[in-house]
Amino acid sequence: GNSVTQMEGPVTLSEEAFLTINCTYTATGYPSLFWYVQYPGEGLQLLLKATKADDKGSNKGFEATYRKETTSFHLEKGSVQVSDSAVYFCAFSNTGFQKLVFGTGTRLLVSP
């Protein structure tokens, strides 16, 4: 069935470190892929997305590339900031009405 697997957290980094959060998916068809971020006390907001194979989504220094051959959409950032501390959710949509299937979320903690 449809599912998203992402690395368990928390991921703890120092400021300016390199970030990778792995995400793989199991889906039929040709899904669109998303990363959503949830800052403390807030709802989710879209971070980036990619709608077809080999597309790269990017925003606020974060990047992820849609890899159909490995069914992956890993999130990366070259230099994290304390303000990036949040929970990151990988998700996809492959059916009508834009239903999203979410991973369990990865908490990122960045220390000064």
Add this chain to the structure above:
Amino acid sequence: DVKVTQSSRYLVKRTGEKVFLECVQDMDHENMFWYRQDPGLGLRLIYFSYDVKMKEKGDIPEGYSVSREKKERFSLILESASTNQTSMYLCASSSTSNKRERLGETQYFGPGTRLLVL
């Protein structure tokens, strides 16, 4: 900017009570969604609606119902609250206006309602 608002940030209810969670969006979006968020489980879809008076079950509809009488408003109803419905509830909306990106539309989320059922 799209704004999705939820009627309460925190709610405390007793077992057996009927609970209403309200969600309003101001961007004329066709689609609206209710999720619950639990630690270690991520977000799970309860119900969604793609038009006024239309509703579809998500992955975990048991114990819940919904109402969409107006396009901007989507209500989640717990007919008889139970302790296992203690959770964070998130509402979201999206548009279907861009047919080329039918699967790539962004969902816009409200701030969430944290419900505690005693």
